[in-house]
Amino acid sequence: MMALHPKIIDLTLDRMWRLLDALGNPQEDLPPVIHIAGTNGKGSTQAMIRAGLEGAGHSVHAYTSPHLARFHERIRLAGQLIAEDHLTAVLDECYAANGGEEITYFEITTAAALLAFSRVPADYCLLEVGLGGRLDATNVVDRPALTVITPVSIDHQQYLGETLGQIAFEKAGILKREVPCVVGPQQDPALEAIEARAARLSAPLIAQGQHWHVWEERGRLVFQDETGLLDLPAPNLPGAHQFDNAGAALAVLRHLGLGEEAAEAAVTRAEWPARMQRLTRGPLADSVPGIELWLDGGHNPAAGEALARHLSTLPDRPTHLVCGMLNTKDIAGFLRPLATQADSLTAVSIPGETATLTAAETAGIARACGIEAHEAESVAAALERIKADSPHARVLICGSLYLAGRVLRENG
Incomplete structure (x- = not known):
């Protein structure tokens, strides 16, 4: 697969669309998708959303990157890391369907994940963006159930732009027409770019500081939105920033209509290695x-x-x-x-x-x-x-x- 990698990484979805079409468009046959972009906190937020959904009894697919110790960490099928034989089979299928054409490592492995997700029943599918959003290989689902943008900051300028507004524009590329988006804490230029994209698409924003609030009080997490107030244990993922990530996860779970059992599971059961x-x-x-x-x-x-x-x-x-x-x-x-x-x-x-x-x-x-x-x-x-x-x-x-x-x- 690495031999097929373009000599220059040019962010485009053309190769992805070609391969997905050859595979029968598995992205059209997924459970309800929650698509997550951002610079910091994507993985932790996804882990907490997954813990909350599973705590409420739902089965969940999850796609994340990069892996730490084993590639299999990237693809979780209905709660379990993909098995070796299953991974080998979908990678072989994608390699054959690609027909020797140029394609990046991330694109072809993302296609393999989508193929695996399309064939295993689950209640939800969580997709974490790899780089940016607008032209990321995960941005191929026409109508996700929900999108999420965690804090945007300066990173990957060579691909996404030099300013915070330019980078946020790329992240906001995952927004879809009339699909709600949960937005974590943002600096003003980033929030302005996200709001502008949302306005063009009539995509309702569920933004921290406007539609929901989260804070630490006496060692516990307090979350409040228009539905009411939650008083929960502090996130088991260490760091003050995890309160904001937990807030975004809780906003997602509340939007999905899930109750306190899911909320408590989100903050107490999430696991995410190499984050403090x-x-x-x-x-x-x-x-x-x-x-x-x-x-x-x-x-x-x-x-x-x-x-x-x-x-x-x-x-x-x-x-x-x-x-x-x-x-x-x-x-x-x-x-x-x-x-x-x-x-x-x-x-x-x-x-x-x-x-x-x-x-x-x-x-x-x-x-x-x-x-x-x-x-x-x-x-x-x-x-x-x-x-x-x-x-x-x-x-x-x-x-x-x-x-x-x-x-x-x-x-x-």
Whole structure:
């Protein structure tokens, strides 16, 4: 499949439409679709929507990307990760139907997911956008039940545009005529772009701060909309930003007419690895007893700010970062907010990724952001160095979902 990948990634739906037509248009035979776009929080919001739907007794397909440890994580059929033989069969079918034409890895694997979803009964189908929205391979469902846009921030400028308004325009490309859209917290330029698209399509917006509100009160989550007020446990996914993500998920569930059982399941049962995930056991965690070890895959300035906010709420403890990043990201923008929370950073490269920054490059940018920086050949070596200097430290491994996936595989 990788041999079919175009030499230049040009965002277009033409290849996708051609392949779907050859497959019999499986996107037309899906359960009610909830389509989710945004820069930050897409995966966490989807995980909470799924937990809520399943808590109410519904079966749910879910498509997400990228995967962390195994490709199968991307495709969940009626609640279960796709089986190896099933995955092989739909990939083979898509490869044959494509007839040797150029197609991207994400396009052909998205087509395989849609094909699998069309053949297994379920009550709902959750589709997470890969990149942008308007020209994303998932944007092939004519009439979803609902769309969702989580917070939009600056990322992937080479594909989506340099300004927040341009990027939000691309994200808002998932809106469909007269289909409601749940909108998470947005900066003004992003909200204006979303509102303009919604007005053209007569798509009702269900926006935070206008149609629903969410806040933390005495360690619990309070959600309010025109239906009434919910007093729920705090989200089990750590971080203040997860209250906003939970709010969007709750707005979706309320729009679908689901009650408090679904709402409570959404905030208490959701699981989403590499989002401020505490690693307490496994080869890496066991190698540094006494160290409080965390893992997060966030990689843009908004993620850096969210991580810094969360670290500031944790009990006082020396905090060290182990960081590896891709050269396509705003490295300084990600690290600058973390400078207030980190005692040091140990930079690593990401094995197997051609776009990785070298450890020296990441360390140099960290120093320019005011963080004491070191270099290591691997995450294991970085942890060993930190343990020797600070045996009871807090360590956050961060900077890339690709690094996070590598860590999860190494940690079993």
